[in-house]
Amino acid sequence: MRLMRGVVALLYFAALPVAAANVPLGFDEPEKQQRYEALLEEIRCLVCQNQSLADSGAGLAQDLRREVHTMIDEGKSDAEITGFLVERYGDFVLYRPPLKRSTWLLWFGPFVLLLGGLAAVVLFVRSRGKIDDDLSPEEHQRATRLLEENDEK
Amino acid sequence: MFRYLIPLIVFVVLVAFFAHGLQRDPSLVPSPLIDKPLPDFSLPLLQSPDTVMTSGDLGGEVTLLNVWASWCVACRYEHPVLMKLSQQGTVRIVGIDYKDTRREALQWLEKYGNPYAASFFDESGEVGIDLGVYGVPETYVLDRNGVIRYKHVGPVTDEILDETILPILQRLRQEESS
Numbered sequence: 001m002r003l004m005r006g007v008v009a010l011l012y013f014a015a016l017p018v019a020a021a022n023v024p025l026g027f028d029e030p031e032k033q034q035r036y037e038a039l040l041e042e043i044r045c046l047v048c049q050n051q052s053l054a055d056s057g058a059g060l061a062q063d064l065r066r067e068v069h070t071m072i073d074e075g076k077s078d079a080e081i082t083g084f085l086v087e088r089y090g091d092f093v094l095y096r097p098p099l100k101r102s103t104w105l106l107w108f109g110p111f112v113l114l115l116g117g118l119a120a121v122v123l124f125v126r127s128r129g130k131i132d133d134d135l136s137p138e139e140h141q142r143a144t145r146l147l148e149e150n151d152e153k
Numbered sequence: 154m155f156r157y158l159i160p161l162i163v164f165v166v167l168v169a170f171f172a173h174g175l176q177r178d179p180s181l182v183p184s185p186l187i188d189k190p191l192p193d194f195s196l197p198l199l200q201s202p203d204t205v206m207t208s209g210d211l212g213g214e215v216t217l218l219n220v221w222a223s224w225c226v227a228c229r230y231e232h233p234v235l236m237k238l239s240q241q242g243t244v245r246i247v248g249i250d251y252k253d254t255r256r257e258a259l260q261w262l263e264k265y266g267n268p269y270a271a272s273f274f275d276e277s278g279e280v281g282i283d284l285g286v287y288g289v290p291e292t293y294v295l296d297r298n299g300v301i302r303y304k305h306v307g308p309v310t311d312e313i314l315d316e317t318i319l320p321i322l323q324r325l326r327q328e329e330s331s
Contacts, residue, residue, distance in 0.1 A: 046182055046287035059252065060287055063278050088192075088285040090185040 025069045032072055039068055039078060043085060044095045052095050184285050184304040191218070191299045192283040199250050199258055199272040206273065211299055215325050217246045217318075218293040219269070219309075220281065222253045223261035225289045231308035232265050238314070239268035244322055248272035251281050251289055294318065296325050 027033040037054065043064065045056035053061050053068070064085070071081045085093045097103045135143060186192070195207040211218070219235065221228040239246050248269035250258045255274065262272075275281055284293070287306075294303040303321050305313060 049180060059278075063282060067279075067282060087185065088283060089287065090183060090285075092182050 025065055027069075027072070035078065036069060036072055039072075039081060040065065042082065042095050043068070044093050046089060046093060049092075181306055182285075182287060184301070186285055186301045187304065189301060191293070191295060191301055194280045194283055196249075196273040196275055196280055199248075199255065199262075199274040202255070202274070206271070208299065211247060211295060212297060214245055214297050215322060215329075216295045216297075217244050218249065218295055219246055220249045220251050220284070220286050220289055220291045220293075221272075222251045222289050223257040224253065227308045228290045229265065231290055231310065232268070234309050234311055234314055235268040236266050243319075245270050249280065249284075250274050251286065252276065252278040292318075294321055294325070297329060 025036075027036055040054035041052050043053045045051045045053055045058055045061040045064075047058035047060050048056045051061075053065050067084075068081055071084065076084075082094060091098055091100075097106060099107055191208045191211065193208050195205050198204045198206060217238070235246060238244065246268050248271070250272050252275070254276075258272070258274070262269075273280070278286075284291075285304075290308055292305045292309050293301050294305075296302050302325065303318070305318065309318065
């Protein structure tokens with residue numbers, strides 16, 4: 001038991017330098033803090049590319065968080081901050097791809113495919129249910145008569 | 154008869170797309186700085202901390218700008234290629250030591266050799282952000298007007314040198330003489 005506590009204490013202290021290196025940055029003013037947090041979710045960490053700056057612990061993410069923090073302090077707008085990053089890293093740094101002509105396929109493609117698929121299903125079901133009625137009037141009468149006879153039996 | 158071939162044709166088209174796509178590295182981020190001038194910066198030099206140089210000082214000749222660090226394992230992997238390039242005098246190589254300590258960087262150069270005409274010392278990584286650095290090592294090819302013509306992310310291997318970088322250098326040299 002004593003050993004366990006010693007190990008836990010050791011691990012705690014060993015983790016402190018890492019925690020110190022990754023000091024979360026913040027603002028005193030709540031609206032700046034809100035902007036900061038919202039922006040961090042919108043910017044991708046380019047090292048761990050499926051994480052936003054809010055989630056990533058990578059060194060570059062820290063640097064970029066510090067950069068965003070500084071820019072908010074300097075009074076830059078959200079657009080200026082994302083513009084700054086896109087200028088240096090390209091569109092991929094935005095977690096959500098921008099809506100441009102080159103990304104129309106990405107944004108609308110799934111819906112187009114869905115509609116196309118639905119249309120195909122509707123057409124298929126419709127064509128299946130249709131009775132191929134090309135009997136002449138006499139043949140039609142004969143068929144009706146035969147079916148009625150059958151029902152009576 | 155033809156409609157039975159449609160699934161086969163769709164399959165073949167898909168295979169073509171996959172064959173192309175699977176050979177590419179999805180984690181590579183293309184640089185928006187290609188064909189733009191090198192962003193302005195001024196940094197102290199690694200080996201003479203009192204000397205400050207700017208990006209403007211890199212004009213005048215075709216240059217390879219290589220971002221490296223003593224903590225970067227892949228940099229050690231590409232180092233012999235850079236050493237060979239510098240010994241052959243093919244092109245001027247300038248380094249940017251990224252988020253490093255001076256002592257360890259100098260030791261690293263001492264131990265493995267120094268292919269750089271000079272190395273900038275970007276201790277905080279701020280210049281790295283201006284250059285769009287996200288994964289060391291990265292190598293920029295600059296023409297003599299200081300315009301970024303190509304960027305390679307990752308270690309420069311002999312293959313990459315022969316297939317991509319040397320042809321670009323040749324093309325730039327031809328531009329110069331015409």
